[in-house]
Amino acid sequence: xxxxxxxxxxxxxxxxxxxxxxxxxxxxxxxxxxxxxxxxxxxxxxxxxxxxxxxxxxxxxxxxxxxxxxxxxxxxxxxxxxxxxxxxxxxxxxxxxxxxxxxxxxxxxxxxxxxxxxxxxxxxxxxxxxxxxxxxxxxxxxxxxxxxxxxxxxxxxxxxxxxxxxxxxxxxxxxxxxxxxxxxxxxxxxxxxxxxxxxxxxxxxxxxxxxxxxxxxxxxxxxxxxxxxxxxxxxxxxxxxxxxxxxxxxxxxxxxxxxxxxxxxxxxxxxxxxxxxxxxxxxxxxxxxxxxxxxxxxxxxxxxxxxxxxxxxxxxxxxxxxxxxxxxxxxxxxxxxxxxxxxxxxxxxxxxxxxxx
Numbered sequence: 255x256x257x258x259x260x261x262x263x264x265x266x267x268x269x270x271x272x273x274x275x276x277x278x279x280x281x282x283x284x285x286x287x288x289x290x291x292x293x294x295x296x297x298x299x300x301x302x303x304x305x306x307x308x309x310x311x312x313x314x315x316x317x318x319x320x321x322x323x324x325x326x327x328x329x330x331x332x333x334x335x336x337x338x339x340x341x342x343x344x345x346x347x348x349x350x351x352x353x354x355x356x357x358x359x360x361x362x363x364x365x366x367x368x369x370x371x372x373x374x375x376x377x378x379x380x381x382x383x384x385x386x387x388x389x390x391x392x393x394x395x396x397x398x399x400x401x402x403x404x405x406x407x408x409x410x411x412x413x414x415x416x417x418x419x420x421x422x423x424x425x426x427x428x429x430x431x432x433x434x435x436x437x438x439x440x441x442x443x444x445x446x447x448x449x450x451x452x453x454x455x456x457x458x459x460x461x462x463x464x465x466x467x468x469x470x471x472x473x474x475x476x477x478x479x480x481x482x483x484x485x486x487x488x489x490x491x492x493x494x495x496x497x498x499x500x501x502x503x504x505x506x507x508x509x510x511x512x513x514x515x516x517x518x519x520x521x522x523x524x525x526x527x528x529x530x531x532x533x534x535x536x537x538x539x540x541x542x543x544x545x546x547x548x549x550x551x552x553x554x555x556x557x558x559x560x561x562x563x564x565x566x567x568x569x570x571x572x573x574x575x576x577x578x579x580x581x582x583x584x585x586x587x588x589x590x591x592x593x594x595x596x597x598x599x600x601x602x603x604x605x606x607x608x609x610x611x
Contacts, residue, residue: 260304260329266347266373279305293380296357300366304329313360315445322596325445327360334486335364335448336371338467342453343415347373349394352413354378354385354402358597360445361419365397386412399600400427401539403438410436417441419450420600422508422526424533431456440464442508444494448487452506466504474500479512497524516544516552521581523554528582532556535571539593542584543607556584557610559593 263276274282279301286298303311310326339345351374355362362381369376374395379387384405385398393413398406399420404427410416411434419441423431431438438457441450442464452464452472466472470484475493480500482492499507510526517523525542532540539559544552556572565587572583594605 258307258309258329259333263370264347264373266375267370268375269369270377271375276305291380293356294378296362297366297378300357300363304367304370311363313363313445314358327445327448328489331487332364332367332448333371336368338469338486339368339450340372342467343395343417345372345374345395349374350392351376352379352386352393352396354381355397355399356381356597360449361397364449400424403427403431407431407434410434410438415439417450417453418456419443422530423456425530426533426537428456432458446488446492447482447484451482451484451487463501463505463507471503472498472500472506473503474498477512480506480508516542516554518544518547518552518554518581519550523581528554528578531575531578531582532572534575536568539601541601541603541606543603545586545607545611553585554582555586555588555610557588557590557593557606559590562589 261276263274263279265275267274269282272282283298283302283305286294287302290298300311309330310328311332313325313327315322315325345368351365351369353362353365353376355365357363357366365376368374377387377391377393379385383401385402386406386409391412395415396413397417397419400418400423403410403416403418407430413436415437417439423440437455439453439455442452442454443450450467451470452466454460454462454464469486470482473481473483475481478497480494480496480498482488482494484492495512497509497512499509501507508526510524514525515522516525523544528542529540532542536556536558540557542554542556545555547553568587569583572578588610590606590609594602594609596602
């Protein structure tokens with residue numbers, strides 16, 4: 255009988271230095287589920303689900319852009335996604351990879367799939383804001399969110415290729431990364447597309463455009479939002495709420511979220527575009543949002559994580575930015591001790607802003 259593609263575990267696959275075949279994976283699954291640490295149990299759950307005969311996996315979205323929902327993904331499509339990543343980054347069997355993202359979300363699950371499909375030697379560590387373990391081990395491939403990257407800058411020389419997802423890479427972090435030896439890439443994707451379908455190199459001479467992975471093509475709808483055509487990872491076209499500037503069918507510039515546009519006095523403001531400009535002077539985590547206003551409809555506010563600083567001085571610095579318009583200057587600034595986060599360590603903007611109102 256012909257075995258499904260997801261049952262073909264690469265012979266070079268290692269998990270924390272231990273080789274596992276398809277037949278022996280169930281042993282580690284039950285061990286992690288029953289005796290593992292809290293962060294290990296989702297690894298065991300997913301691996302047990304992966305080796306089952308079910309052709310699909312249920313994955314919960316992060317909820318960073320809306321209410322979390324459960325999405326059904328085909329295992330065959332997840333294998334194809336792993337192969338596309340391997341082809342784009344030229345990953346080879348026996349290369350060392352690091353899993354430092356929670357396996358409750360698609361990003362962590364796909365690191366496991368890539369390792370099993372491509373034959374990587376995968377180490378996993380407990381997810382944290384400073385994820386690189388205290389040793390001298392070198393990794394060929396790793397995936398992190400921006401906060402983890404920011405807190406690991408002094409250790410990134412131990413990683414050859416780093417993909418960054420979950421949130422945009424701001425200009426401040428980008429300027430720090432270009433000085434390092436690591437090959438860093440910002441990724442674009444979502445649960446529906448089984449993580450990234452496009453990447454952007456972070457380097458001095460790189461463009462600001464995302465380039466799609468093999469067999470992925472893009473277009474725009476009448477809202478100028480991205481439409482993804484990736485038959486190897488999705489049964490139909492994926493229509494997003496992401497505003498983009500389309501370069502061609504494999505390149506685009508991400509502008510922001512259609513559903514996050516702030517209408518302030520008839521002027522449409524894209525928060526992500528404004529945040530990119532503010533990131534050159536605001537060094538801690540922050541975001542902009544629209545609060546209800548009787549005159550403007552919505553007024554633009556800036557929410558900053560950390561200890562309060564001189565608000566007027568910050569506003570003057572913002573007004574002094576060369577590329578900012580008067581409409582993009584926040585009407586108010588709020589400081590919060592800490593932001594509310596989603597389970598995948600993204601900023602939960604809706605819950606955080608409720609604490610301000």
